[in-house]
Amino acid sequence: MRSGHGAGPRAGHRFRHRVTAGLTTLLLPLGALVGLASPASAATSATATYAKTQDWGSGFEGKWTVKNTGTTALSSWTVEWDFPSGTSVTSAWDADVTGSGTHWTAKNKSWNGTLAPGASISFGFNGSGSGSPSACKLNGGSCDGGSVPGDNAPSAPGTPTASSVTDTSVKLSWSAATDDKGVKDYDVLRDGAKVATVTSTSYTDTGLSAGTDYSYTVQARDTADQTGPVSGAVKVRTTGDTTTPPPTGDKVKLGYFTEWGVYGRNYHVKNLVSSGSASKITHINYSFGNVKNGQCTMDDSFAAIEKAYTADQSVSGTADTWDQPLRGNFNQLRQLKAKYPHIKVLYSFGGWTYSGGFAQAAQNAAAFAKSCKALVEDPRWADVFDGIDIDWEYPNACGLTCDTSGPAAFRTLMQALRAEFGKDYLVTAAITADGSSGGKIDAADYGGAAQYLDWYNVMTYDYFGAFNAQGPTAPHSPLTSYPGIPTAGFNSADAIAKLKAKGVPGSKLLLGIGFYGRGWTGVTQSAPGGTATGAAPGTYEAGIEDYKVLKTSCPVTGTIAGTAYAKCGSNWWSYDTPATIGTKMAWAKDQGLGGAFFWEFSGDTANGELVSAIDSGLK
Template sequence: MRVVPVLAAMALLAGCSAPADPPRPAPSAAGPMPRVVAYFTNWGNDQVRDVETSGAAGRLTDLVYAFGKVTDGTCATGDTWADQGRPIAARNSVDGVADVAGQGLRGNFGQLRKLKARHPGLRVLWSFGGWTGSRGFTEAAQDPGAFARSCARLLRDPRWAGLFDGIDVDWEYPNACGLTCDESGPQALAGIVAALRHELGPDAVVTAAVPADLGKLRATDYAAVARHADWLSAMTYDFFGTGGGTGPTAPHSALRAYPGIPRPAATTDAAVRGLLGLGVPPEKVLLGVGFYGRGWSGVTSAAPGGQATGPARGRYEEGLEDYDVLRRTCPPTGTVGGTAYAFCGDRWWSYDTPETIRTKMAYAVSTHLGGAFAWELSGDTPDAQLVTAMATGLAAPS
């Protein structure tokens, strides 16, 4: 997952009451309950309380907290102030009770503990790495056992012992290039995940975020990774971006190829088939959904494939905006390849909607995948329309 500048928080009234937990997806006769997973980031103004008041907590099976750091080959906290130091006011607290200095766990960790108390079935994972935080994995891969022991010590720290049910490894990318390049070899990630499984035990949740680019997938033995992981989260979004600025316009997370797509293999379906072709069992693959759009400006063509003069303006990053904003400022005007796009004025955006997410969930069910995950919760609506579409879509029969 890319660490992007602050995404919008959901503004919720302090007096809102928490909705009752709706039913999560039920197990099918063919396998266990599908996972409904979403990331929550430790930057920005979004609150753990938003996960509660929106109803998302009652829909999710797993919440992934991003990010911890990988420093000198070991696990470390990512933002000590946000994680455990920041006092939370009553209006932003899950239970409406303010943090008191010197009394209990503060920050997001304290709120996550309160959230879990309200939703005993919700598992919380701690994710390490991310787009800007993956450099340390190269050193960690040189001694996976030492890395795993450091992670276990951190997860079991007495200040928050019992909060985290496991760990998510977000290495972008093993034996390939992301923000930096790695040459640790095709077994490096498998070694790290196997060491974590050994150290944390069979009941812990151990997962890994994996690329959707076929070339990067071939650089690592993901079948070996899957043998030790509960699931692999396929980052099936950001296939096309607005970095070049001039187009052609293309949806960043198409489910399937469509006529005129710039790269036919840049789709969710191609990535999923790529993972399955490498020997990863389908029940260990989660389909990724982005809760944001990518867009261009200076566009004159409503259909995909048009030229542009530059990225569209976003509140925190050019070419990027939350779904909750786009649904109001530039609503969909069409669909292509199983995702939505919007042409408004001279701006062209692509993003998923509740309707296209349900289409993707139907694909996940028909392909017998283990579920789906979202990057990330702050882009959803105040009433969790996107998470709801994931949960109800995965619960529907194939």
């Protein structure tokens, strides 16, 4: 799979997603599995959740996680579920699993049956078939820990309010939850982790760090130890900020971090630190979340929240533990923000591959926005994200598929997102840079939508490439037009001018930079405009190669329209260099633009020379 991003026929964020069999992770919340929770026969103080961690078509790997949500130790556990006919367990580990027809039972081993309050244990199995579990029971009760016969779980408490904020403490208050048998106490959660259990509807959290952002939620527990839903979140920043202002000036310097880069590319959040890039950027777009059934959804939960990092791989230098509530990229981003407090992180949804769901989302924009905020504000990682980025490629125009939702749909979606997220979150969008007459910029109301957004990431790259296999060769990211350009309006200057003419302030426009090149093979002419026979070989995809490779494998032989090109053998490439980025940043400042962004971090050198060029160019 891939994700597009840009202006041309095949332009867009390149979605070099892993396709290795067995690496797809599908988390299945208990509430989403029809019939998973069966009537309980006794009160339960534990939950069991299921995840399909690998799927290779004819079979799969599954994982159950049992968590003690009560206040006393659990001495043993038994998980039962049904599979549809044709689906079965073939082997298992960390539990004794037996089957009778379509019914399966897993019992703890002698060494992992005891669970302290708050602790969890996982066991796994290989299966054949493609079915999902149903009718789950944990120790004879409900797997979701929330159903006791004749006793409903408590309601959600009111969203906490914060007062008496100091450098190291904050007082939280909330309205009481209700329960048919009575509320016993409340769990106070800071950034998704429980920090206290209290019997009143207020709590003062102490021992905090000065000038630091925290997110608080509350959850009620009734007399049967059933927990209700988590309240809304309140964000708090302690006083006494002593952090040094970032050395970035007042311009936005944003990079895309790809979720799938942790696989074949072996690029991780720590690379932002080792390359020196973290101190030179202001924002990160984490890409990509998916859009399904009119809702924002997580794509690869293993990479996002489960992948374990060793001490030498992690930003903090501390190894992940098997039972910590959050691992993966999200936890590494949390550690990065602790180390570099000036960095803001946005969760980006869509891209070339996942834009097909936006048309349905726009039909009920308010519901879509609500689903996005619920995902971004999930208590387990509410402190990680500072906003949302929408990469709809392209509204009322053609990308991977053609959208016919109309010119107003994009504005409607952005209005709903701003209404839902409010003024304290960033709301941004990556948009086409097609400056041609009647092109993609003209297809949607980008001018009208701008009032709801903090900025647009204008995808000023991918204008030309080997998706036109015979050429003519042309730079994929021209800053300006030039004699012989294959398509009028396919350049940064024309795109920015058109957006300004539609009423978008320059301060809300970021210039896009590609950290990669596009190339052809079978080329005999060194100057742009030559013919070709097809796409030049690339490490991950024909016709595309990272800057860090091209700078030595095919060094620059010329420049045109503010960007560089190179002829080596029969291959012809175009890409940006530190020098051409410097030219583009000077142009962006002259135009009064809000800054620049780039796709994406892993294309840069190990010492981050392209990020450095953006940083120095915008100062």
